[in-house]
Amino acid sequence: MFFGYRIDDALYAANGLQVGRFHRDMIFSFDGHYLGEIRNQNRLVADLNRKSLCDDGFSPAMSMSYRRQADLPSLDQVPGFADFPAIRLFGSTAYLASRQANGR
Numbered sequence: 081m082f083f084g085y086r087i088d089d090a091l092y093a094a095n096g097l098q099v100g101r102f103h104r105d106m107i108f109s110f111d112g113h114y115l116g117e118i119r120n121q122n123r124l125v126a127d128l129n130r131k132s133l134c135d136d137g138f139s140p141a142m143s144m145s146y147r148r149q150a151d152l153p154s155l156d157q158v159p160g161f162a163d164f165p166a167i168r169l170f171g172s173t174a175y176l177a178s179r180q181a182n183g184r
Contacts, residue, residue, distance in 0.1 A: 083124055083167050093167055098140040112137040116164040124164035
């Protein structure tokens with residue numbers, strides 16, 4: 081399923097909200113928690129063995145919204161990996177407020 085786009089080390093949802101920052105191929109949320117990683121140059125997945133990783137947090141930015149692209153065909157999930165968090169979780173600044181309220 082189409083998620084969004086990358087500019088430099090930032091991952092943006094299609095609505096323009098920055099939802100992650102890249103550290104090498106891994107992606108971390110604004111509060112520093114591991115979200116997932118990029119595989120095969122254009123696939124977002126989550127390595128279950130890395131869920132406890134943390135990195136420096138950041139202040140999310142807004143960028144331009146992006147026209148949704150066609151979904152790529154599904155690939156078989158590799159053992160030990162899960163789907164990247166659903167884009168609906170990052171739909172608005174309400175996501176950021178809920179994460180901050182929960183101390184994440």
